[in-house]
Amino acid sequence: MERPIPTDAAGGCPAILAARSVSFRHPGAAFSLFQDLSLRIAGGESVGILGPNGSGKTTLVRLLGGILAPDAGEVIFDGRPVRSFRARERARDIAIVPQESRLLFNFSLLEVVLMGRAPHLGPWGLERPEDFAAARAALREMDLAGCEERGLQALSSGERQRALIARALAQEPRVMMLDEPTAFLDLKHRLQIHEILRRLNGERSLTVIAVSHDLNMAARYASRLIVLHHGRVAADGSPQEVLTPDLIREVYETEAAVERDPATGAPFVIPRTPLDRRSPSGYRAGGRF
Amino acid sequence: MPPLTARRLAASLALLSALLALGVGVCASIGSSGYTVFDLARPAGGTPDGSRPSGTEPDLASVMILRVRLPRVLMAVLAGAALGAAGAVFQGVLRNPLADPYVLGISGGAALGFIAASAAGLHALLPFLPVRQAAAFAGAAATVAFIFLLSRVHGRIASYPMLLIGVVLNTLYLAIILLIQTVVGASRLHGVMLWMVGNVPVEGYPLIGILAIVLVLGIAAVALLGRDLNLLAAGEDAARSLGVVVERTRVVALVLASLVTAAVVSVTGLIGFVGLIVPHAARLLFGPDHRLLIPASALAGALFLLVADTAARTVLAPTEIPVGVLTALCGGPFFIWLYRSQRGAAYSD
Numbered sequence: 001m002e003r004p005i006p007t008d009a010a011g012g013c014p015a016i017l018a019a020r021s022v023s024f025r026h027p028g029a030a031f032s033l034f035q036d037l038s039l040r041i042a043g044g045e046s047v048g049i050l051g052p053n054g055s056g057k058t059t060l061v062r063l064l065g066g067i068l069a070p071d072a073g074e075v076i077f078d079g080r081p082v083r084s085f086r087a088r089e090r091a092r093d094i095a096i097v098p099q100e101s102r103l104l105f106n107f108s109l110l111e112v113v114l115m116g117r118a119p120h121l122g123p124w125g126l127e128r129p130e131d132f133a134a135a136r137a138a139l140r141e142m143d144l145a146g147c148e149e150r151g152l153q154a155l156s157s158g159e160r161q162r163a164l165i166a167r168a169l170a171q172e173p174r175v176m177m178l179d180e181p182t183a184f185l186d187l188k189h190r191l192q193i194h195e196i197l198r199r200l201n202g203e204r205s206l207t208v209i210a211v212s213h214d215l216n217m218a219a220r221y222a223s224r225l226i227v228l229h230h231g232r233v234a235a236d237g238s239p240q241e242v243l244t245p246d247l248i249r250e251v252y253e254t255e256a257a258v259e260r261d262p263a264t265g266a267p268f269v270i271p272r273t274p275l276d277r278r279s280p281s282g283y284r285a286g287g288r289f
Numbered sequence: 290m291p292p293l294t295a296r297r298l299a300a301s302l303a304l305l306s307a308l309l310a311l312g313v314g315v316c317a318s319i320g321s322s323g324y325t326v327f328d329l330a331r332p333a334g335g336t337p338d339g340s341r342p343s344g345t346e347p348d349l350a351s352v353m354i355l356r357v358r359l360p361r362v363l364m365a366v367l368a369g370a371a372l373g374a375a376g377a378v379f380q381g382v383l384r385n386p387l388a389d390p391y392v393l394g395i396s397g398g399a400a401l402g403f404i405a406a407s408a409a410g411l412h413a414l415l416p417f418l419p420v421r422q423a424a425a426f427a428g429a430a431a432t433v434a435f436i437f438l439l440s441r442v443h444g445r446i447a448s449y450p451m452l453l454i455g456v457v458l459n460t461l462y463l464a465i466i467l468l469i470q471t472v473v474g475a476s477r478l479h480g481v482m483l484w485m486v487g488n489v490p491v492e493g494y495p496l497i498g499i500l501a502i503v504l505v506l507g508i509a510a511v512a513l514l515g516r517d518l519n520l521l522a523a524g525e526d527a528a529r530s531l532g533v534v535v536e537r538t539r540v541v542a543l544v545l546a547s548l549v550t551a552a553v554v555s556v557t558g559l560i561g562f563v564g565l566i567v568p569h570a571a572r573l574l575f576g577p578d579h580r581l582l583i584p585a586s587a588l589a590g591a592l593f594l595l596v597a598d599t600a601a602r603t604v605l606a607p608t609e610i611p612v613g614v615l616t617a618l619c620g621g622p623f624f625i626w627l628y629r630s631q632r633g634a635a636y637s638d
Binding site: 089103 | 290291292293294295298381384385386442443445513515516519520522523524526527529530531532533534572576577578580
């Protein structure tokens with residue numbers, strides 16, 4: 001069946017995900033988190049979502065991923081409202097790597113990654129050989145082969161984080177959303193995960209949407225950055241366009257210098273001092289440069 | 290623990306079923322009259338030691354075993370299976386290893402219904418109907434409804450408030466029960482004490498048959514939710530992103546497990562700890578996958594309560610220990626040992 005494919009207003013690329021005038025207020029909250037928020041993400045893009053604490057990054061991921069319903073407006077996935085998909089059907093195309101890695105009961109690493117196959121099985125079936133193959137491939141991809149039967153609780157936080165990404169890989173999705181995927185990782189694994197995501201993005205044209213607090217990693221690995229602030233999109237564009245001292249001052253209330261990484265050409269943010277709105281000068285003593 | 294395959298599922302359940310069948314045979318053969326199941330195969334009327342020839346007396350062996358012991362054995366099997374499976378479901382759905390029908394107040398609701406009906410003298414008014422059992426069932430069902438209604442926040446039912454509301458309801462019920470006992474007096478509440486601590490009654494086959502159908506269907510239905518419960522253990526959002534309709538799964542699983550519990554508790558009274566320790570023990574032996582854990586907990590619970598009830602009626606014979614006392618005596622220390630052993634770490638945050 002032919003589906004009308006919405007096209008990106010700017011580039012004309014078909015949008016795989018689009019938020020249309022989405023409004024959302026957390027139940028019981030006094031103010032709306034998002035009011036009339038719109039954005040489009042094209043298939044095969046690699047998008048970094050930035051913004052200060054409480055700016056709604058995680059909520060945006062949940063809305064885009066269809067696991068949270070907006071109060072108004074809608075999220076369109078592949079030409080259809082994402083909430084109109086059956087949950088299992090949606091889970092075959094959209095994987096979300098959540099922030100939390102707490103798991104109840106001592107499931108083994110392989111069992112956890114096999115959970116990613118659930119959307120591909122019938123409602124009650126056991127995993128088939130091809131599901132085991134997909135799970136083992138995902139484990140290899142995340143450098144976790146060889147500890148399949150260890151309990152997830154026995155792994156380091158970095159290994160747990162990689163296990164969750166392996167579970168999302170086993171889902172074989174078209175869109176992968178990650179909520180601070182490298183928050184608990186050391187430098188090596190942080191780079192490793194970003195390299196893997198970049199490769200998947202390039203080879204399989206997996207659409208990657210990653211929430212991050214690490215401006216420099218985001219600048220280096222995402223081709224597009226979306227900055228959320230006060231419930232709206234404060235900036236949206238290439239890392240060079242988005243990461244400016246002015247934006248960082250406005251959104252993160254921090255004075256920063258923005259240099260260029262000589263090796264990759266990506267902008268590189270060097271934070272200097274937090275803005276202190278209480279002090280008469282506008283900055284902390286000695287913080288001006 | 291290797292991941293679940295059809296072979297491991299079948300082998301584990303076959304092993305447990307064989308053990309249970311053996312347990313039924315052995316436990317039906319233990320008792321003060323000395324008859325064993327082998328006596329059923331001999332010509333009618335003989336005594337175990339051959340002192341009396343066959344065919345001269347009414348068939349005591351078959352009366353003793355088929356009319357007295359077997360109904361009780363089957364009732365213990367059914368009750369243990371239901372409590373074990375329900376415990377596994379409660380722990381999985383509420384994402385809490387301490388959850389069971391008791392903590393949640395579902396058994397407490399049954400107790401309140403039973404005692405209120407006893408105090409009102411309903412069983413004396415309608416002696417031919419199981420009114421107190423029906424009241425117990427209604428109390429348990431009402432408790433489930435209360436928990437759902439009271440723990441709903443902004444249209445969503447989260448697991449922690451459910452547990453909290455359940456604990457509070459349980460305490461409230463206990464206070465009301467004590468109040469009824471104080472006001473009504475002991476004579477009216479004859480037999481209530483035995484029910485409160487849990488016992489396996491000798492019931493007729495029609496009731497056992499009905500209970501068996503209800504419980505087998507309930508346990509089978511809830512076992513089909515096994516994979517969704519696995520995903521739920523990974524976190525609510527993770528489960529949603531993996532295709533689980535979390536609220537629906539939660540409501541269906543809890544209602545089924547609660548009704549199964551209520552059906553049992555209304556007949557046996559408050560047999561504690563089975564729903565708590567059996568799933569934990571089954572998890573150690575068979576791993577955390579609910580597709581195996583739920584049926585395995587049912588079979589292991591059946592075996593556990595069968596052994597406990599046989600011990601309850603024989604250890605101090607002719608005095609009978611209430612089986613609920615025995616399960617708590619075994620279960621409490623076992624649970625503490627389990628928690629203190631290195632596996633306890635698996636349940637911490």
